[in-house]
Amino acid sequence: MKKTLPLILSVAALFALIACSSKVPDMGMQQGRFALCQEGADCVSSQATNEKHRIEPFQARGDANKVMVDLGNAVESIFGGKVLETEGNYLRAEFKSSILRTVDDAEFYYDEQAGVIEVHAVSRGETLDFSDNRDRMEELRVIFASMQ
Numbered sequence: 001m002k003k004t005l006p007l008i009l010s011v012a013a014l015f016a017l018i019a020c021s022s023k024v025p026d027m028g029m030q031q032g033r034f035a036l037c038q039e040g041a042d043c044v045s046s047q048a049t050n051e052k053h054r055i056e057p058f059q060a061r062g063d064a065n066k067v068m069v070d071l072g073n074a075v076e077s078i079f080g081g082k083v084l085e086t087e088g089n090y091l092r093a094e095f096k097s098s099i100l101r102t103v104d105d106a107e108f109y110y111d112e113q114a115g116v117i118e119v120h121a122v123s124r125g126e127t128l129d130f131s132d133n134r135d136r137m138e139e140l141r142v143i144f145a146s147m148q
Contacts, residue, residue, distance in 0.1 A: 027092060027107050027120075034107065034120035042104075042123035044134045046116075055134060057116035058108075058141050061148060064089050067110050071117065074144040075106075078136065095136060104133055117144075 027035065037043035037053035046057035060067050071091055075081040080096035089110040094103050106121035121133040 027105055029090065029107075029109060034109075034118065037122065042133050043121065044137055045120045046118045047120070055119055055137055057111075057118050058144055059115060059148075060110055060117045060144075061115055064110055064112050067112075067117070070147040071108060071110070071144055074140055074147060077143055078140060097132065104136070106133070106137070 034045055034047050037045050037048050043053055044055040045053055046055055048054045060071075068086055068089065068091055072083045072086060072093075075083050075091070075093045078095065081093060082095075083091060083093050085092040089112065091108045091110075093106045093108075095106065096103055102124065104121060104123045106119070108120075109118040110116075111118060119137055121137050123133060
């Protein structure tokens with residue numbers, strides 16, 4: 001028991017540190033491009049060129065207003081999902097994890113002409129890489145597709 005308590009306290013301290021990591025990553029588009037995924041980050045982007053960070057954009061069709069409403073509804077249907085900003089064809093959201101209460105950021109851009117939604121999602125804490133962003137974006141893809 002004497003050896004277990006320090007281990008438990010160390011793990012709890014590590015989780016608290018991770019949960020407190022709140023530096024918002026670079027978000028927004030510059031000349032039609034999202035910020036690059038940093039090496040070692042839990043980050044996915046439909047604009048990434050390397051396999052580790054690359055994710056396919058979502059297929060979308062129709063009026064931009066409807067697509068953005070559907071996307072916002074899909075985001076908020078996922079546990080911890082919250083739309084922070086919608087401006088034209090751009091949507092920014094955040095997701096809080098259920099266990100560690102860490103925050104991940106995501107942004108989307110609907111390219112109406114191409115019929116796709118470009119995706120960029122990144123964790124605020126880079127300490128552990130559970131591939132949460134990729135899994136969450138794939139879940140979101142399925143939910144959004146059911147709304148189309």
